[in-house]
Amino acid sequence: MVIAQACAAPDASTTFLAQDDALEPSGAAWVAQFPTSAAVADCAEPFRSNLTAFLAALRAAGATVSIAATRRPAQRAYLMHWCWAIVNAKADPQAIPVMDGVDIAWAHADDQGDYDAAASLAAAQAMVDAYGMQNLNTAPALNSNHIAGTAVDMNISWPGDLTIANQDGSTVQITSQPRTGMNPDLRLVGKSYGVLKFVGGATDMPHWSDDGH
Amino acid sequence: MGIERAAALLAALALLGACAAAPATPDLAAFLERRGICDHLRGEIPDPPDPQRMREIEQGATQYCTGTDAQLALLKIRYRDDPVVSKQLAEFEPKIEATKP
Numbered sequence: 001m002v003i004a005q006a007c008a009a010p011d012a013s014t015t016f017l018a019q020d021d022a023l024e025p026s027g028a029a030w031v032a033q034f035p036t037s038a039a040v041a042d043c044a045e046p047f048r049s050n051l052t053a054f055l056a057a058l059r060a061a062g063a064t065v066s067i068a069a070t071r072r073p074a075q076r077a078y079l080m081h082w083c084w085a086i087v088n089a090k091a092d093p094q095a096i097p098v099m100d101g102v103d104i105a106w107a108h109a110d111d112q113g114d115y116d117a118a119a120s121l122a123a124a125q126a127m128v129d130a131y132g133m134q135n136l137n138t139a140p141a142l143n144s145n146h147i148a149g150t151a152v153d154m155n156i157s158w159p160g161d162l163t164i165a166n167q168d169g170s171t172v173q174i175t176s177q178p179r180t181g182m183n184p185d186l187r188l189v190g191k192s193y194g195v196l197k198f199v200g201g202a203t204d205m206p207h208w209s210d211d212g213h
Numbered sequence: 214m215g216i217e218r219a220a221a222l223l224a225a226l227a228l229l230g231a232c233a234a235a236p237a238t239p240d241l242a243a244f245l246e247r248r249g250i251c252d253h254l255r256g257e258i259p260d261p262p263d264p265q266r267m268r269e270i271e272q273g274a275t276q277y278c279t280g281t282d283a284q285l286a287l288l289k290i291r292y293r294d295d296p297v298v299s300k301q302l303a304e305f306e307p308k309i310e311a312t313k314p
Contacts, residue, residue, distance in 0.1 A: 036260040069260065080258060088311040132262025135271050138278040139309045144256025153257070200250045203273050204257055213253055 009209035023105040026093075026123040030104060031130035034076040035145070040073040044149030046050040047210045051152055053167065057189070058156060061164035068206060069153040075102045080140040083127035086120070087141065093120035114174065151209035152195075156181035167192040180213065181206060238291050239284040241298065248285070248305060251278035255309065282310045 015083035024030070040051055058065050078099045085091035086106065093106040100149060128134060145151035162174040166189055174185045182205055187197040196212040198204045254273045259266040274314055292298040 044245035068263075068266075072256075072260065076260070078255075089308060090312050131258065131260070132264070132267050135267075136249065136258070136274065137271070137302060137311045138255055138274045139306070140258050141252060142306075144253070144258055198253070200253060203250055203277070204253065207253075207257065213249070 023103045025105050025108055026120070026127060028126040028130040030079055034073040034079070034102075036072040037070050038067045039070060039151070040067070042149060043152070044071075047150045050210070051208075054190055054193040054195045057165045057193070061158070061162050063154050063156055063158040063162060063164070065154055067152060067154045067159060070151070071149040072144070074142075074147050075099060077140065077142050077144070077147055078102060079104070079127065080131055080133065081142050083124040083131070084133055084136065084139055086124035086126050088137070091118070093124065109112060116140065129154055145209040145211070145213060150211070151207060153206040154181065154208065155206055156186070162186070164189055167194075181208070238287045241288060241292070244281070244284050244288060245301075247277050248281050251281055251309070252305070254278070278309060280310075282308055 040048060040055065055065055079102065082091065082096050084098070086093050093108075096106045106113055106120060106124070108116045108123060110116040110119070118163060133140065141147075146153075158179050160179075162179070163171060164174065164186075165171055172185065172189055174183060174189075176183060176185050181197070182202070190197060194210060195208050196210065198207040198209070199212040248306065251274065254270055254277060257270055259270065285302060285307060289302050292302065
């Protein structure tokens with residue numbers, strides 16, 4: 001049995017409890033929902049076209065590219081954020097804001113229909129564990145370039161020198177190190193396509209986006 | 214030493230102790246840079262879970278996020294009369310760090 005919050009406002013004092021069988025109780029099963037994409041086709045335009053052109057140039061030059069993530073559904077970010085907040089930041093399962101399209105009940109009820117804080121916390125913990133966030137000490141973000149569809153995480157490598165085309169068709173020969181996505185000369189090539197390497201340096205090595213963030 | 218002098222000395226020591234315990238307000242530019250990287254990393258939780266990548270994110274989050282809740286609160290007080298900076302600071306989530314048990 002679950003208890004659902006029937007008010008949309010996250011900080012509303014008018015939140016009340018109601019039993020709603022249309023909602024699915026929180027728990028590990030939710031983690032399979034709304035998976036993060038690794039498809040370029042799921043990116044937003046014009047980043048999608050820019051990234052497609054950059055990837056084509058990389059592959060034509062003989063580079064190996066492995067994409068780990070492109071777009072993360074906002075629904076997944078919502079689930080990750082609030083299960084973490086219930087477990088780690090004392091967020092009240094009865095007062096979590098609702099999100100359109102995510103029919104989850106964060107507040108569980110016992111057999112008498114009363115709110116069950118322990119069961120609600122345990123279900124949120126199961127989600128945190130299934131997301132692999134047991135040791136994360138900060139809340140997952142609700143907004144990011146991945147959610148907007150304007151970012152990609154990808155590993156790039158190549159043997160020897162890399163002769164690659166800029167967006168304007170001019171050719172660049174990259175002889176510098178490292179032979180990875182962290183190469184400063186490759187960063188300039190990516191920029192010509194509107195695909196910018198993360199400005200924070202080695203703190204996020206696979207990350208590229210439309211604005212460097 | 215008279216009672217009044219002793220009391221004054223104790224009061225001065227208490228004041229010094231309070232000053233030493235009070236956290237310093239962080240530099241605004243340093244905060245914006247650090248919290249920017251922190252917020253970026255918070256959006257990079259690997260999915261599906263990847264233990265090595267997750268460790269990198271956890272370490273980065275510890276390095277760049279720890280203490281920023283308190284710093285943000287202090288900066289909001291310092292710049293409460295500056296509408297431009299106040300608006301900038303209001304865009305950050307006020308509480309992103311785990312609550313200590």
